[in-house]
Amino acid sequence: MRIRLIPVDAPDLSVIEIRDALVGVGRDRGDFKQLPPARTTRLSERHARLYGKSGTLYVVDLGSQHGTFVNGRAIADKPVALEPGDEINFGGALPFRIELPDSGSEAADLEARDTTLVLEPMDPHSGPDPIKIQRFPFSISKSAPTFAKYAEQAGPELDFISRRHALLSRQDGRILLQDLGSTNGTFVDEAPIGADPVPLETGQKVAFGGSYFVYRVVLEGQPAARPPAQAESAKKSASVELDKTTFLAAGTSFLDILCVDDTDQAGRAGTNPAPAGTDQAESPPEATKGSRQRNGKTGLIQRIDRATWRRIQLGAVAVVAIAGALGYFILRDTPVERMESLLAAGQSDEALQVARAQAESLGDDDTFERLALRALAASSLKPWLDAYDDRDFARMERIIEAAREATPQLPESQDYLDTLALIGDVARRIHQRGGATAPFRVLDPQASEARALVERWNRPRPDKRQVTQRLLAALPSSDAELTRRYRNAYQKATSDIRALESQLAVYEPAVRQLEARLIRQLRDGALDRLAAELDAYKERYAQFRGFEALQADLRAYRELATAVSEQRVIDAVRLATTTRFHATPFTEAAARLVREGLPEQTFLDGYAEALDAWRAGQTKSALTQLEALSDDPSGEIARREVARMQGIMQGVNALQGLQGSAAYDEQLLQLYQALDPDQDAYILTLLQDKHADSRAAVEQRARRAAETAATAWTDYRAQGGITSTLRLRSGVSRAYKQRAAMLSRAARDARQARHLYALAQRRPPETQETALTEIEREVALQHQALDELTGVIANATRQDKQALLPERLR
Secondary structure (H helix, E strand, O other): OOEEEEEOOOOOOOOEEEOOOEEEEOOOOHHHHHOOHHHHOOOOOOOEEEEEEOOEEEEEEOOOOOOEEEOOEEOOOOOEEEOOOOEEEEOOOEEEEEEOOOHHHHHHHHHHOOOEEEEEEOOOOOOOOOEEEOOOOEEEOOOOHHHHOOOOOOHHHHOOOOOOOEEEEEEOOEEEEEEOOOOOOEEEOOEEOOOOOEEOOOOOEEEEOOOOOEEEEEEEOOOOOOOHHHHHHHHHHOOOOHHHEOOOOOOOOOOOOOEOOOHHHHHHHOOOOOOOOOOOOOOOHHHHHHHHHHHHHHHHHHHOOHHHHHHHHHHHHHHHHHHHHHHHHHHOOOHHHHHHHHHHOOOHHHHHHHHHHHHHHHOOOHHHHHHHHHHHHHHHHHHHHHHHHOOOHHHHHHHHHHHHHHOOOOHHHHHHHHHHHHHHHHHHHHHHHOOOOOOOEOOOHHHHHHHHHHHHHHOOOOOHHHHHHHHHHHOOHHHHHHHHHHHHHHHHHHHHHHHHHHHHHHHHHHHHHHHHHHHHHHHHOOHHHHHHHHHHHHHHOOOOEOHHHHHHHHHHHHHHHHHHHOOOHHHHHHHHHHOOOOOHHHHHHHHHHHHHHOOOHHHHHHHHHHHHHHHOOOHHHHHHHHHHOOOOOOHHHHHHHHHHHHHHHHHHHHHHOOOOOOOHHHHHHHHHHOOOOOOOHHHHHHHHHHOOOHHHHHHHHHHHHHHHHHHHHHHHHHOOOOOHHHHHOOOOOHHHHHHHHHHHHHHHHHHHHHHHHHHOOOOOOHHHHHHHHHHHHHHHHHHHHHHOOEOOEOHHHHHHHHHHOOOOOO
8 A cells, every 4th residue: 555644844854655555653663763853752662553454544553652643633542544634643743644546556556466365273173263364454363253253162272362462464465474562472483573574474383372373374376485395394283183282271371382392203213123134143243342241241240159249239229228318318308399399288488488598599590580489479469469359559568568578589579579569559540540541630740640650661670571471471270360360450550551641642732732821821911811712622622621620710810810900909918828729820820920019018917907907897097007008119009098998987977967868878879889898897787787778778779780781781782792893893893882882881780780789798680690691701702802813903903992892890
């Protein structure tokens, strides 16, 4: 299949042309290793695979660290079909556009070099059925129907095949076989192969996992590449008797040698009796000389008298007995034999003690290390798996710590314990997250912890696959159930890590971009624009959580920014000290806002003391303290507050002489509108005590203001509102002025209604609440839309239009 990868907005990348039906993508593979190093650093060694099947191009990610993206969406380990024009990005740093040739010419090209692969079972009597493969690539998988049908007939052997075990592909007329990181390996002529494709030839022997799925390769449509002698030998091996085949017990890896050597038979064949008619009585000269020597020795023995011969026999028996006893005592109890005996008796702790004592002297002995690992697993694996099944992570850690103290300092044993600890850490983290696919929360430290866990898992030490192979080889066949439980725990940890990597590949770039936008918009004070961007991110990355917390942070920050801009210093200080932001950018921006926008601390202390006195009803003391602060560099704040307090006191005194008059209600309402529910709590209490009907009057006035706002809002919408067309026109049109005025009236009444309901300590009815919320949202959206037209329309025109809008509502 011919493919062209065209770079997208990347002048430093070149076009990549591919003519193979199967292409591996990796930093050291094919044309990709020729790309700029700055780009390929985000490529994994085995990153992804492109392959053609039935005229369709597919891509599949191979568990890469930084992910593979098609049209901006991350893909997992399932194949995704590609179309001409699709954009594919490897690792977020290599963007390409797919270009495919005409499908008809491509199909003809494939058909012209078609080769059929037949896998004939090496054991035609009790082995699997032959497999004839004409379409490539062909996946070797335990879940594929070709192999899954043996679940009852050869279930234990089927377990040796992984779900993604191996892949057969065709390239330039050759059939290639490669292992996909299977647990039990793929073998060609009994030699294990890796991720690099290996060409197959007729007569070769291939095996997948265990000793059952073993086949002879036959290539049809292509001349045999092997010598006839080898092919004939391979043919004969297919008919080997069952009693000459070595099988593995469940849970062990593929045996290096499938069949017993024919050496014994060959030796027997070399000792056939001589043909009839040959003279066996005569011996060659060498034999005659030997006979004479033997006859001489026999004569010497015959000349020894019976008593002497008896003494020689008794002495020989004594020497043999002494030598045998010494040999028994010297050789009967070597450390290896002692460990084998103890393990056979089920005394694993005692076997570990022997291993610890002999670790320094026998540490290089493979048999000793295997027995030490077996002893360690016998004492620790089952209790650890029991704790794993119970999700008792503290007990799992205690078992590993106790095993570390008891185990000898041998590399295999230490790697085994490190692997158990790592599997346990993955299980604990996944359990705490609520599952491997549980969504991340934006700007949450747990994402960094997940990344650290993934990096720990991907480190070369311990080599978890090698540890698993050693462990399965060390465990006896009677521990098949223990083997299965360990394998399940290991495979689940691997799967969970890949799920985390897949999520992080999308999460981390998105959060980096979001954090940069937060910092920039908070620095510029573009809070409405930031609100719109948070809404867009929430919709785009619906798989993540935590956007509600960021929106709450924005509301709290907006309230603080408003208090600072209006020089309501006490409110600003209170908000700054009591608000706990979820995201660091908001915390840092709030600290900067307070530092740059508020007076010195000495002024703030005196100002707070004066307001506390006012709130407690000590009005004269409060006014005196504020007047003393008037000469401070920030004294304008104190003078403004003095004027406000004096106006309130005058209003309260004026009410005394207006009771019963027509002006009383109006004066009462004006006074209420000047009060702050928190700061003027004493005055509100005073009014409620002396003017009992004040709250009812305020609530009634709030209701009328909300009704007026709702009516103005209905008229505004009936006129069509302020559309994007009106905002984009050069100059300020008459229609824009009219609708801005209507929105301003609705916003003014909405603000008054909110304030009066707060003073009356009441909530608006549901219908009024809906109208007030819609008015406030429309005001914010109109300001935001004009902010986004910066650089699009003339700046003076944009400012004129924004001046006609009502102030942003809090």
